[in-house]
Amino acid sequence: MHTPTPGRHRGWPVLSCVAAAAALTLAGCNSDYEADPVEIRATSNRADMVSGGDVTLQIVLPAGGRTDGLRVDVGGRDVTSAFQLQADGTYRGVVTGLADGANVITAATLNTRPAALTVTNAPRHGPVFSGAQIKPFYCATPVQQVVNGIVPASNASGLSGAPDANCNIATEFKLYYRSTTAGCSLGLPDATAAMAPTATTVPANPTPPANLCFKPYTAGTTPADMATTTTDAGVTVPYIVRVERGTMNRGIYDIAVLHNPAQGWNALAPQAGWNGKVVFNFGASTGQPRRQARPATAWTGSDLQLRRGVMVVANSMTDSARNSNRVMMSETVMMMKEHITDTYGPVKFTIGSGCSGGSINSNMAASIMPGLLDGVTTTCTYPDSETTSMEVGDCVVLVEAYQKPGWLALQAGLTQAQINARKAAINGHPDQSACHAWYNAFGSNGRAGLYNQRLVANNVTGAIFQQPTATNNCELPNSAVYDPARPTETANLPRCNAWSWGESIWGKVTGSPAAKDTRDNVGVQYGLKALQTGAISAEEFVTINELVGGIDRDSTPRAERSVADADALPIAYRSGIVASGRQLAKTAIIDMRGWDDSNIAENLPPGYTPNQIPIHHQWFSFGIRDRIVAEAGNANNQALWRFARTGLTPPGTMAFDAFLTMDQWLTTLKADTSAASIEAKVRSAKPAGAADFCILPSDATQTVKVTNAATCDADPYLKPTFSPRQIAGGPRAEDVLKCQLKPLVRTDYAAGTFSDAQWARLQAVFSTGVCDWSKPGVGQQAAVSPLTFSAGPGGAVLPAAPVSVPK
Template identity: 70%
Template sequence: MWKSMQPGRPGLGVSAAIAALLAAGCGGGSGDAGDSQAQAGRIQPEKTLEIRTVSNRADLVTDGDALVEIVLPERAALPSLKVAVNGRDVSDAFAQRADGRVTGLVTGLSVGSNVLTAQAGGGRRAQLTLTNATRGGPVYSGTQVVPFFCATPVPQPTGGTGENATPATNASGLQGQPDAQCNIATEYKLYYRSTASANCTFGLPDPSPSVPPTATAPAASVPPPSNACFKPYDPAGPQPLDMATTTTDDDRTVPYIVRVERGTMNRGIYDIAVLFDPARPWSATAPQAQWNGKVYYNFGASTGQPRRQVRPATAWTSLSAQIGRGWLVVMNSMTDSARNSNRVLMSETVMMMKERIGDGYGPIRYTMGAGCSGGSINSNMNASINPGLLDGITTTCTYPDSETTTLEVGDCVLLVDAYQKPQMASLWGTLTQAQVNAKKAAINGHPDQSACHAWYNAFGSNGRAGVYQPRLVADNVTGAIVQRPTPTNNCEMPNSAVYDPARPAATAHLPRCNAWSWAEPIWGKVPGSPAAQDTRDNVGVQYGLKALQDGAISGEEFVTLNEIVGGIDRDSTPRAQRTTADMAALETAYRAGIVASGRQLAKTAIIDMRGWDDSNINVPPGQTPGTNAIPIHHQWFSFAVRDRIAAEAGDANNQALWRFARTGLTPPGTMALDAFLTMDQWLTALKADTSDTPLHQKVRQARPASSRDFCLLPGDASQSVKVTDQAVCDADPFLKPSLSPRQVAGGPRREDVLKCQLKPVNDADYAGRLDAGQLARLRAVFSTGVCDWSQPGMGQQVAVSPLNFSAGPGGVPFGPAPASVPR
């Protein structure tokens, strides 16, 4: 099954390419071969001089520096080594390190091509071209979208008027002023962990002003917590009496002092936090010993596409469990889903941050990603868009990706609107509200109507391209909708400075504010239009089909619903016609891994902690109705991930699924810590396997027994009894996955079909529940056909990610990573 999914030979992922380079010519395992050759009377070729980049591919270097390894010929003496970049001697940067390797940090690289040469013993020479991009990006995600408004040391108020109006700026948490690319000078601060852990607060010890100034008031500052768990540390002052110690995972007990590096990368603001000894130096070639070489990458939640630079959503202080064990933790606002919904740009930022760590702190053993909701999207999409950036992920509130999650959002918006139309009100006029809601639940595929209401309110307007007035479900029982009077937009810009669908011609040149326009360098524009191509589509979708077949709704309700449900245009404005996707965007979504690819996900170790968030009316034992304010993280999404991996890789044994319900979305007890420690064990075993076994097989072989699937039944008040019989888990109504509107319409649970292929209406599909008149009306609705779910989606194809978008939308596969050549 796995081999049948392989395309020709796409470009290697960044980490995979580095691994291939490091594996080549290392001299390991040559003894037997050498003996055989000697016995056969053949002379083994002498090892040549070789140059390797350590932290990234040589053609994807950023920020003007690169950690480089020189592999010397066997008889070459280190003192004879001469290294130069663009003719400039950098030999002094290189030395033999504690691990026996000859490495050095090459700095001062120019933007573009840089020729690195090395010469040693007997005149042997090698050359490698390094291609360097600025820290402001981009590298391979295409042209950066403008306008984009930089953060400032103190937030500034809105300025200008009309089309030239600018939004208020966010506080950067940095002292320097941004340049034109939003680069701000990097800063370092020291903090220590207080022993007053029982009552301390994990808030940031350096919060930024949160409210921009006005004409009459200065920026409103937020003071540090009075009982902060982490406090500023002055290495020149006396040792704090309340300074804690910590023991790392390799049994080093050290003072709990943390250095926080804050800077900018790819127009995002980042924090890097790690245990630090102020009395000792730290370099990439000589890291401090309390860092275990492991990286924990935290991704922020939600989703959005505002055009304002901001600090990361996650406070590094909240990751003390990782920091205290010796991990380096990192986050960047461009990898926070609420701030950036261009997933290729997000993955590029992860690559750039990992290179920053490699070049500034030392080689990385492995990287674990983590996040909830939008953070789970970014975790999974890294594994799909650029496999190898993350070696393992631990997620909660899991979604597979943003494009296919949009299917349920869009369907719920259309259905909630349709339920309020007079045609449905007329059909349901004699029913009780409970009967009406039961029909809605059957069509939606959810336990009740509240989940679609939640999608409508939380993200129903997220696709709006310009100025709009929010519409919200005001009554969770009836589904009544109200419209707010104040217009807004999703760019977080003044309304006068963005596109307005009410004035399409006059404002066509102004920024558009939906996810597809934000990622326009990936999707491209609609020919002859300033709008971006996108993937939204509901042509041929028969809403409520399963509900009809099961007798939950009548034939008249089914036909009427599909007559009136309609679709949206590119601005997300409702219309009578169905929504139609752009074929080029569909093909890009699959080829680039933007639709999370099971084949790519299979290469990553996954622990998915799936809680209950399917309803805020029907709740498990121990919860109060209304606890889940926006129930949108549905059980079935975790199974969609599993189904995709199994379909494309033969099995989903790289995904551990830990289910619970009693505590909502928050893992109970020590589950989150257990997942972190189990994933650490899993990745340690994975990296210990240096065989040539394919990565997806290594991941499965390294999986620890402690990661096996289980559930905690909601009736278990202690939440401590792990049930491993999946049939028992599935029998519980709060652990069993429900459906989505597309699945009720006949679609697969893996929900990876963005636009279906069509087939003619077949009378046999409706269980005899439609009369001749209703069938005729249905054929009129679906004049081009209904979804044929037995076929792949339109444009659906095997992912060949990662793709390079430097040359424009659509992307092309990367070639092999550059290697040094003899001179």
């Protein structure tokens, strides 16, 4: 530790000119200062977005500034001992004990003028910029607790300490070693799995497998079966992993990294086993429960990264199943990265990874707050939740419409195959099963309160049944949430859809506790392209558009179309919540696109094992590419690796190959110190191995990479299909939440398409007009993210990051 040199300025240097002191300037008089002020830089995060009570600072000396006599204080508290002189002539240190709110950091050396930097610190439980946190929210406990009245059963935290009122739990550290035992099972047993919210008994812990790849380690011992590993930096160490478990932004996190327990570790002196790289694992699905839980992604599944010296990170608030507020999710990533920098040392680069909802969060972090992730490697990819919900919503209203008497009567006399061919043509999918899957898996996810779930019971006919027992999406007892059947009595109870979970972003409807949302299908002509190709008749086209209707803000079906809140739409675009091609172009992307478009046996690729919920459609990856091309000129920052035979799981070593390729890509990117834009740097750094390719489903070995795009596109299982809204005329980018309207004009259709009676019915359906897809969507605009929602819903552009000023 550097010890400041004693001398004439153990306190702040004294000005020899009183007038100059009053004016805080040295101009025009003599002084004891010989150099300009130092510069104080916050390096673990922006100075106005710090959290957890600590921050890493760098103190840069001006020309002529001497390194001796450093003094640093925080509001008068001397923290000089936290700083060390670096080889480049700067000082670096981690200042701890920051108060919530503004903290003035002041620094100078023996011959430099003092400078001050205001650091604004948020508590460990947040928020930083996502706005007011949702309440009520129930903390996890050391041991699972059963339901108690309106308080749901608690999940076990995996921590021994009790939570405080903000769900903060004392951090713990545990050691594990990698066993050399042949055939060891992958992963540690998890005795803290989520507990049903209405559970009245605590489940028994699972029995651990007989052999574990990772076993608990006692410091100072050398187990006979302990492995060694050599990192990608060439450092050979015992394969011991330290797992830090704690809470951040009300989520429970795990940080796993190679660790030598015989050596110390701090941010100024990281251990050699860590290469400075971070993989952030995002959890799948989507939901908005009000209960704290452990992250869904276990660190034990990342052996190939850990053994190379990579740090593996997960937080339950970045699991899509636990948190559908994408701004809060991005905030959590930011807070975790700052904590890593303040605790472990500088991060070289961060790779986001995930499937399904995990891919949403990977893309959302890159769009909402560019720079959080340097690269992403995703599978079963969606661009974002806001636009993906359009296909979900369209499928829900179509599946319901197909069971209404008017449509069933129209199909009388047709075979089931003929009926399903019409559904597929309207849906845009290979068959009816994909919309059935959306309906069953996420069709009720938008329900704001109590509901009885409706499910497709027959995948061939689409017949629907309704569950007899009510439930809710908050994971709370039914008596504790809003009930649409009793709207007045329960108006102020928690609402359970994604928009209410994110009401700090969207705001509330005037005079209502309901949150604003973006769902809309006004003017959408379902089945338009199917009509134009003759796949459905004019009568079928008119009828389905008469029957499809929409939903209200509680997601209750209604005859009228769904209508978005007009002022919610610009928020979605400006904030980057609708994944922005312009923002995504700043991130290196490897998208491993598998096949998941059907679960009907005759429509599956050769060798494919059917997935019961085929919702990860191939067109989503191409939609992302279309957005990047439209907003950034080209999509050379995106690599698309296609396959079909193995479903959603990349064949062979593809997933690890993606990690290695991304590692190479980002290593080259970080070495580029030119003045080029980040978009240009990302494209320039792209390695040859990141080129697009496909593996044909006819390839039994699943090893031959085909780089000819035409060959890939010609394969029926690699060629993207469509969505209901694309069949209605919308763009494949699927980034129009609400379309602008144009008049319904008969000459826009082939002559003789409609009878006069059919045309009159169509005019009644589209009395305000039909979608004009040649125009941007209502409220559609370029992202200016990141936004801060600290002042309330709607968001404001972040000001320039604070800098130090002369004192």
